[in-house]
Amino acid sequence: MCPPIDRLGETAQNAAQSAAKHASECLPSELLKYVRENDYYALNIAISDGIREMLGVPGTGRRIRKALPYLSVGQAQMIAHSGMARAMEEATFHKLLRRGIKLKQVIIGPNACPICRANHEQGPVPVAQPFRSGHLHGPFCLGCCCAISAARTPS
Numbered sequence: 705m706c707p708p709i710d711r712l713g714e715t716a717q718n719a720a721q722s723a724a725k726h727a728s729e730c731l732p733s734e735l736l737k738y739v740r741e742n743d744y745y746a747l748n749i750a751i752s753d754g755i756r757e758m759l760g761v762p763g764t765g766r767r768i769r770k771a772l773p774y775l776s777v778g779q780a781q782m783i784a785h786s787g788m789a790r791a792m793e794e795a796t797f798h799k800l801l802r803r804g805i806k807l808k809q810v811i812i813g814p815n816a817c818p819i820c821r822a823n824h825e826q827g828p829v830p831v832a833q834p835f836r837s838g839h840l841h842g843p844f845c846l847g848c849c850c851a852i853s854a855a856r857t858p859s
């Protein structure tokens with residue numbers, strides 16, 4: 705028997721596992737305030753499933769609203785975005801550490817905010833060192849579309 709084909713990368717698998725445990729507690733307070741305390745577990749599972757099933761922000765938002773129907777579409781999508789970004793960035797950070805990568809950098813999105821741009825402008829920094837914003841990895845702001853990646857020594 706052949707093992708089932710694994711289409712989900714290692715980083716996403718790790719992200720899904722960590723989201724299942726603590727996606728809610730990692731949400732910024734601006735978003736967590738929309739979630740009833742009894743629903744943290746259901747929210748963790750919805751975000752984890754969204755990563756595992758590669759549903760993207762709209763699909764994960766729908767999954768969240770199925771479990772927490774009192775959320776608006778916009779709230780659910782912001783929570784989906786933030787929860788997935790956080791879990792993926794955390795998993796990427798641990799991958800860099802595990803692989804013994806020396807330097808990391810911030811890749812910024814098109815309309816990056818000043819916080820994210822300042823982190824990006826730092827260039828390569830040691831993996832275990834926080835960026836200027838104080839974060840070890842993204843998301844660096846609400847709705848952050850930035851990501852960390854391995855970096856080479858500037859030559």
Ligand SMILES: [Zn+2]
Nearest residue numbers: 820848849850
């Ligand atoms: Zn950002």
